[in-house]
Amino acid sequence: MEEFALDSGNTAWMLTASSLVLLMTPGLAFFYGGMVRGKSVLNMMMMSFVSIGVVGVLWALYGYSMTFGNDIGGIIGDPTQYFGLVINDADSLMFGSGVPALVAASFQATFAIITVALISGAVADRVKFGTWIVFAILWVTLVYIPVAHMVWGGGLLGTDGPIAAALSAPIDFAGGTVVHINAGAAALALVLVVGKRKGFGTEPMRPHNLPFVMLGAALLWFGWFGFNAGSEFAADGTSGRAWINTTVATCAAMLAWLVTEKFRDGASTSLGAASGVVAGLVAITPAAASVDIYGSLVIGAAAGVASALAVGLKYKFGYDDSLDVVGVHLVSGLVGTVLIGLFATAADGANTWWAGIGEENGGLEGLFYGGGAIQLVSQIIAALVAIVFSFVVTYLIALVLKVTLGWRVTEQEEVDGIDLAVHGETAYEGVGSTITEVR
Amino acid sequence: MEEFALDSGNTAWMLTASSLVLLMTPGLAFFYGGMVRGKSVLNMMMMSFVSIGVVGVLWALYGYSMTFGNDIGGIIGDPTQYFGLVINDADSLMFGSGVPALVAASFQATFAIITVALISGAVADRVKFGTWIVFAILWVTLVYIPVAHMVWGGGLLGTDGPIAAALSAPIDFAGGTVVHINAGAAALALVLVVGKRKGFGTEPMRPHNLPFVMLGAALLWFGWFGFNAGSEFAADGTSGRAWINTTVATCAAMLAWLVTEKFRDGASTSLGAASGVVAGLVAITPAAASVDIYGSLVIGAAAGVASALAVGLKYKFGYDDSLDVVGVHLVSGLVGTVLIGLFATAADGANTWWAGIGEENGGLEGLFYGGGAIQLVSQIIAALVAIVFSFVVTYLIALVLKVTLGWRVTEQEEVDGIDLAVHGETAYEGVGSTITEVR
Amino acid sequence: MEEFALDSGNTAWMLTASSLVLLMTPGLAFFYGGMVRGKSVLNMMMMSFVSIGVVGVLWALYGYSMTFGNDIGGIIGDPTQYFGLVINDADSLMFGSGVPALVAASFQATFAIITVALISGAVADRVKFGTWIVFAILWVTLVYIPVAHMVWGGGLLGTDGPIAAALSAPIDFAGGTVVHINAGAAALALVLVVGKRKGFGTEPMRPHNLPFVMLGAALLWFGWFGFNAGSEFAADGTSGRAWINTTVATCAAMLAWLVTEKFRDGASTSLGAASGVVAGLVAITPAAASVDIYGSLVIGAAAGVASALAVGLKYKFGYDDSLDVVGVHLVSGLVGTVLIGLFATAADGANTWWAGIGEENGGLEGLFYGGGAIQLVSQIIAALVAIVFSFVVTYLIALVLKVTLGWRVTEQEEVDGIDLAVHGETAYEGVGSTITEVR
Amino acid sequence: MKLVTAILQPHRLDDVKSALESAGVRGMTVSEASGYGRQKGHTEVYRGAEYTVDLVPKVRIEVLVSDEDAGPVSEAIVGAAQTGKIGDGKVWTVSVDDVARVRTGEHGDAAL
Amino acid sequence: MKLVTAILQPHRLDDVKSALESAGVRGMTVSEASGYGRQKGHTEVYRGAEYTVDLVPKVRIEVLVSDEDAGPVSEAIVGAAQTGKIGDGKVWTVSVDDVARVRTGEHGDAAL
Amino acid sequence: MKLVTAILQPHRLDDVKSALESAGVRGMTVSEASGYGRQKGHTEVYRGAEYTVDLVPKVRIEVLVSDEDAGPVSEAIVGAAQTGKIGDGKVWTVSVDDVARVRTGEHGDAAL
Numbered sequence A, B, C: 001m002e003e004f005a006l007d008s009g010n011t012a013w014m015l016t017a018s019s020l021v022l023l024m025t026p027g028l029a030f031f032y033g034g035m036v037r038g039k040s041v042l043n044m045m046m047m048s049f050v051s052i053g054v055v056g057v058l059w060a061l062y063g064y065s066m067t068f069g070n071d072i073g074g075i076i077g078d079p080t081q082y083f084g085l086v087i088n089d090a091d092s093l094m095f096g097s098g099v100p101a102l103v104a105a106s107f108q109a110t111f112a113i114i115t116v117a118l119i120s121g122a123v124a125d126r127v128k129f130g131t132w133i134v135f136a137i138l139w140v141t142l143v144y145i146p147v148a149h150m151v152w153g154g155g156l157l158g159t160d161g162p163i164a165a166a167l168s169a170p171i172d173f174a175g176g177t178v179v180h181i182n183a184g185a186a187a188l189a190l191v192l193v194v195g196k197r198k199g200f201g202t203e204p205m206r207p208h209n210l211p212f213v214m215l216g217a218a219l220l221w222f223g224w225f226g227f228n229a230g231s232e233f234a235a236d237g238t239s240g241r242a243w244i245n246t247t248v249a250t251c252a253a254m255l256a257w258l259v260t261e262k263f264r265d266g267a268s269t270s271l272g273a274a275s276g277v278v279a280g281l282v283a284i285t286p287a288a289a290s291v292d293i294y295g296s297l298v299i300g301a302a303a304g305v306a307s308a309l310a311v312g313l314k315y316k317f318g319y320d321d322s323l324d325v326v327g328v329h330l331v332s333g334l335v336g337t338v339l340i341g342l343f344a345t346a347a348d349g350a351n352t353w354w355a356g357i358g359e360e361n362g363g364l365e366g367l368f369y370g371g372g373a374i375q376l377v378s379q380i381i382a383a384l385v386a387i388v389f390s391f392v393v394t395y396l397i398a399l400v401l402k403v404t405l406g407w408r409v410t411e412q413e414e415v416d417g418i419d420l421a422v423h424g425e426t427a428y429e430g431v432g433s434t435i436t437e438v439r
Numbered sequence D, E, F: 001m002k003l004v005t006a007i008l009q010p011h012r013l014d015d016v017k018s019a020l021e022s023a024g025v026r027g028m029t030v031s032e033a034s035g036y037g038r039q040k041g042h043t044e045v046y047r048g049a050e051y052t053v054d055l056v057p058k059v060r061i062e063v064l065v066s067d068e069d070a071g072p073v074s075e076a077i078v079g080a081a082q083t084g085k086i087g088d089g090k091v092w093t094v095s096v097d098d099v100a101r102v103r104t105g106e107h108g109d110a111a112l
């Protein structure tokens, strides 16, 4: 155990990055909130806000420990080890870059928070608030933490796991698998259990406030710099690479979505631009430190097209993934995760500090960069394992909640608006309120 | 006087933190602006914006100097010493962490700004804009600066003052006393002089745009990371502790407010979540570097419950603290300030760089952490002194303005909307405008 | 070629600053979007968003190289040198402060993006989206890149150019000439070609959502700290100076605009406050590292008054610069650029790291600080060259697009709202949508 | 049956509602309107462009009543809405051929 | 000619529109309204202040028809809008002296 | 007395207002409406879901006039609102039993 030498620069960046990622969840609340009808915007936002509340507390108690504590069976970490965030810097993984362990743990908290919140878009407008809270508790504990541990905490899908041993370490720089594939697969399981909104596919359910959607997309992008460039846990050339890839892939995805719409629908929409931004951010997340500008452009463009086409599928297959968590996060998460297998490269300082942990080499060059197909196979296996795990466990959690607490508000409450039914509020001032009693 | 060695990492963090805290005031403008009726949102926001304008200029001229210049009678600093922010790094308090004095002075500017803006929520919808501007000038000069000097600038309530000498140094890491108790006590004095809105307690005055309130809460939280973790003036383990406490206490407060509402009103509201966020942030402000996760959780939860109950009091006692500056900032500021006396601990690197200034020991362990009741008493005394000072001086200022400039717009102007009366604007486009003349 | 020593603190700041500046363009989307009518807000925002998309990609491909690559004729850099952002740190200009070249290139990307987006305000409500995209491509290539190269990349207007040789190096710390004068002159050329909105000067075209305008102004200010303090490429005393000047000048400009309005129109408006903020930010941009607090105050106040008076001119002269890109960016950009000639001073560590590049002296003290009139003349010449270049080339681009793609949507589409015509969307949910078909 | 329509100052709505309740009216329909008349509008200035807004916010109330209630109801509205200031509004009465209650399909006075 | 006005539950609008189309109606005007009647409103609480909102959202439909269509059209509206729950609304008919089509200046039944 | 009601294109409001002023009308009430008729609506697409919006924005104007003014006023409206394009709207006239001015309690033509 070596002496811990604080690096104030890296720490400054990680404090900033943590703050940026925390802002993403309210950003998501606007991205999602603008997309629902005016009578359910508050509930939509509240699902994000309460995720912050619940997961923030749990993470500090046992979440961090259960993710980054000593490995238990490749699936989780020891929940008691850092319970209550009692961590000494000298006793932490995060040393390499001179960032206090507590700061690294803070940064990680924000990832757990937003992953839970992401799922809420799938079940807009219709679920009991209490059930959602219980779901958040169960899901972060039984799904997020295991997946994060498996990938980043020394578990099965990480640099010390069997895939890494047999093939090469799957690359997930900032959470393509842990966050986006995970949330997307969970969303799919959840909507299958929860069911459709009353009027799905027959009644108009257009976004009630598109500028809010764009505000959300902007705050997400801004925060995502913390998410991706922060995942280096240092302020260096690699975080610089992550930063520019986060911009370039996102630009490409936005343009690709707009072009897809222009061809298909005849017009490029602002909702398309905002959605393309998110798709690009999702796709570049796992790859941000491992590809060059060309890789970024292709990954972004592919994600933009793929998600633009995927969001319509719910009408075809008849599942009501209301705000397209599957179409955007699962699909673009897969695009990014798989394309790493083609485009990964260590050239130009792109190797990640993170990937270098535990082994000197956390991945191979991609198929197009002379590394053969091995990395591609690793990526696909890791993604599939995560999808199956997330889908199955989420499905079970959702079923249990269905038969115990129940998921749905009444049909009448859906018609009147869930904001009123669940929160006793309406988002915007109208005519005709009369004060009668004041406590 | 030693050589100044710049620390680029700490400076990077303080530039970031300063920017974050400056953003809080527009965040507050949305938090407050969403809560008022649609006909007075602009005026509400303008009270925040103009506070930035006025205080920003005054701080650069004499404010910083009068706060952090050489002590005069324990109450203020020498206004001429750093007039116009002519400060040499070698001649400044802020050295310990290698941050240029100008950056520290910038950071402090943002505190003075938001403290003034906080008060405006108490007098929503009804005060003359000119009177508010004059109030901002007088209040920052005669109340904020003295209190800040007393606590942080080497005055009566600081580490060199009589309380520190007799008992122990009162702990106010990031402004529980200087900012929140101060603003809350001032708000109470102000509303007693200014009086109620026409229709208070009988006419509906519901928030006109709750998503704006949530946006405000989100920006406040985001900025508060700069506020609290920046108050370390360095990027290190202590700022990491401040960061995570700022998250955990806030999460706990949000949940506590929601639970309180659920029991009392039958529904957990989005306004409650946003309010709980702010209450938690307020409460943890003085304590952020001095408590562990458990302390944070208790402080946050206590603040959430206390403020949720306190916001109704204005109807009982009949003072129109329109947006609950007293109920949120005074009450939760007190909760945090007092509970430090129970939960303060130096364990786990929690001792603050700031508190270490001037004496080797800036405070004692709290009652629950083996330090006895001394710190508790110190905290209470400091808080009471601040309350009395702030209340009395603010009351006098408000009275003088009442008899000179006058505080209130006419009743008709209140009915028509203060935006129109005072700013000649309405916030949102409606039907029926006709352009007639263009200059 | 010396060894590159990474400075994590400076890099942390530049990662943060880059993120801040990227956020400015969505901020601008709200600043502009709130100012147009409800039927064209989406198009207004989309002009900003698509500028990010297009310019982000081009910058990574050839933009950075063509700006900062080896000088060709004083006008542009070598586009092949860093094509695709293949840059070695050891082979870059940005070394002085230990920031990876890739990070510096990222930072610069955000400047190119926002400069293009700024222009869009001049042609609100009426231009074809495709034509705007082509314009963005041409303009960034033929105008922005040359001007940026001339000023910052070693070209005619920089420290190695003829003005510097004959007189003194023109000072443009963060883009008064490159960004604001450039965008303002281009806007003027563009509106002369594109023409007026239907109903300009006779039909009401009031801002549809003033809180959005204030949100935009707030995000711009927040991001501008990255813009100005980031232009030091380091976290040090100079960036601290840039930070405080960015605050003080902006405060002064806000107050000056409000006072001007009070005298002229009888009321100080929130639109005035938001506009004053932007005018102040524009004016201090070139000067942020070169003036003291007094210089800042005068520059800010002058900009506030000048732009407040200038925004009315379009009605007098009959050009429809819809959102006053000329009145705010050209006018306040000129105010700041010229007043440097009076107020520039190196006192108090205000000399810029940037200005020190290439020569030991990047400028002289201003007229009021004992340096004589030389710097004033340099400033004026550089500004005039930029205006002429930008105006002429933009005019030609605009003309070519007029006769090829055409600029205007039909009159009927303007009446119905460009959002619907161009994007097939409306910003806010209304009554009466009926879903009929789902693909 | 009659339809009594009133255009009123928005801030009088609560008092009018109470007055109608006292007068035994069990239902009404309210909507937003803008009025133009003797009451002056106002001026707004945005970046030097002066806008005259000559429409002022009003509220419209519609009450279906039996023939004999028409007079008392419109008097009740006038009484409750009156402030004596310009802009108080108008109340007018129109004859209705038939009224139906959607829920039950009832017609005539029974539908009120 | 007659003017048939209906106050309805907003979520019935689509069905009513279809029913009117089937009934041969070629035009109508729709607007937002708030209703007060037997249907209860709701309570909202903001920071401990309780608000009773007793107006519920409704939609207003106006259809100009010839004298002979008035009956069938109002029946069609009642039929399509009925849910049987309190708050379904009202439909009423008023006689119209004259109708003009703005585009052409036509008057009478030709203007419908 | 008569009530002249008009459903018009929103962008004609200013011209209609001027025309009414010239015709000596001293007051009117304006509100928002949506129209359905020959004028086609439009299509919006949100993430692949196509919405047909067949209601188009209109403005409603209501003017109370004396019996003899009803004809000239409705002609004035038609004249000022006409663009000749489909969707120009309708103007209709209804007989009013009584009008009261709230401010004064005056009735009849004096209340206009």
Ligand SMILES: Nc1ncnc2c1ncn2[C@@H]1O[C@H](COP(=O)(O)OP(=O)(O)O)[C@@H](O)[C@H]1O
Pocket (backbone or CB within 6 Å): D007, D034, D035, D036, D037, D038, D039, D056, D058, D085, D086, D087, D088, D089, D090, F026, F027, F028, F029, F030, F062, F063, F064, F065, F101, F102, F103, F112
């Ligand atoms: N001739 C009219 N037809 C329809 N509505 C009218 C008419 N005159 C006035 N109103 C309505 O009544 C409101 C009040 O009228 P106004 O002339 O301002 O005051 P007062 O009725 O007190 O004389 C107007 O805002 C308008 O809505």
Ligand SMILES: Nc1ncnc2c1ncn2[C@@H]1O[C@H](COP(=O)(O)OP(=O)(O)O)[C@@H](O)[C@H]1O
Pocket (backbone or CB within 6 Å): D026, D027, D028, D029, D030, D062, D063, D064, D065, D101, D102, D103, D112, E007, E034, E035, E036, E037, E038, E039, E056, E058, E085, E086, E087, E088, E089, E090
């Ligand atoms: N007397 C009335 N005059 C005008 N509108 C009425 C009247 N009574 C009811 N309404 C309208 O009809 C709606 C439904 O009435 P309500 O009494 O709630 O139910 P129901 O008609 O089913 O008995 C109300 O919300 C209101 O808009």
Ligand SMILES: Nc1ncnc2c1ncn2[C@@H]1O[C@H](COP(=O)(O)OP(=O)(O)O)[C@@H](O)[C@H]1O
Pocket (backbone or CB within 6 Å): E026, E027, E028, E029, E030, E062, E063, E064, E065, E101, E102, E103, E112, F007, F034, F035, F036, F037, F038, F039, F056, F058, F085, F086, F087, F088, F089, F090
């Ligand atoms: N039968 C009707 N009853 C009520 N309003 C109608 C009717 N027909 C048309 N309108 C109104 O008039 C507007 C214009 O009608 P439309 O048929 O589109 O064009 P036009 O009147 O020029 O033939 C419609 O949008 C609607 O608001």
